[in-house]
């Protein structure tokens with residue numbers, strides 16, 4: 574087994590789909606699941622079967638339609654949930670049951686009105702029960718980010734002994750800092766008996782904007798599965814972004830980690846998920862935002878036109894975008910203007926660039942962005958709308 578292989582667990586169709594307004598039909602979920610398969614994700618969390626008949630049916634249909642990734646279904650730590658998940662996964666070539674329970678004192682007291690001992694017993698019982706249906710059982714220790722690390726270690730040790738093959742350490746509330754989350758993972762690596770019998774998974778929420786940073790800290794400290802969503806959609810401020818994790822591990826290949834993600838499909842699936850879920854991507858979103866490869870200030874434009882890597886750490890083609898864009902605004906310089914005029918077929922040696930540039934600035938000051946039609950007007954070739 575490759576010790577540096579990082580498994581990508583996509584939960585767009587479960588944690589992502591929980592977002593108000595993002596609900597999908599079964600047909601839409603199958604389309605996204607097939608695209609996730611093409612993208613190369615290792616595990617697709619297809620739904621939470623007991624939550625509704627529609628979600629149950631989606632897990633059934635995705636299990637039939639998608640064969641390469643493991644298909645995973647979520648449950649709480651009770652037999653009825655686990656029965657429903659096992660039933661929904663019956664057509665999966667490889668099915669995984671993802672069961673779990675709260676691990677923080679906050680959840681134990683205020684969500685379950687219980688004790689650490691009783692919760693530990695429920696965790697173990699759920700894993701043992703799930704193992705009756707499949708030998709691929711993942712356990713989540715909900716709110717692990719705020720849980721006492723010694724108790725968390727006891728819980729993880731007990732569920733591995735009960736048969737969990739993946740142990741998920743969620744920062745459910747996006748509370749942790751990369752340093753403390755990384756230390757938590759390291760503590761488990763160093764202190765849990767038989768930890769090498771399971772894969773440690775990270776599942777981080779983005780309440781403080783740290784989901785991706787925390788996930789990477791988890792990987793650096795020994796986690797080998799990352800739970801994430803396309804465009805980082807998910808509860809509240811969202812989940813870790815799949816595209817960010819994939820491109821961080823690829824860009825920093827010196828760290829030695831590898832995934833199965835075909836990054837050239839990232840842009841395509843980002844647009845698909847955004848339009849199907851009616852959830853626009855913020856323009857400055859890393860990797861997939863409209864401005865992620867757009868340059869608008871004169872200094873940057875000049876630099877990127879001289880050598881792309883002056884201002885780009887990723888080749889846009891690597892994520893399936895044809896090319897970067899040089900946006901013409903009143904902040905652009907002569908180099909960018911010349912670039913666009915040449916692209917439109919104007920012979921620069923036949924025009925007075927300085928004079929055109931002065932007129933360009935006057936025009937650009939009146940608008941947000943100069944497009945090709947504006948440039949034609951500037952050159953006396955188009956109809957002005959003014």
Ligand code: KIV
Pocket residue numbers: 588713715716741743744745746776778
């Ligand atoms: O955020 C979380 O803790 C979860 C679990 C159900 C895995 O989504």
Ligand code: ZN
Pocket residue numbers: 588743745776778808
């Ligand atoms: Zn979550």
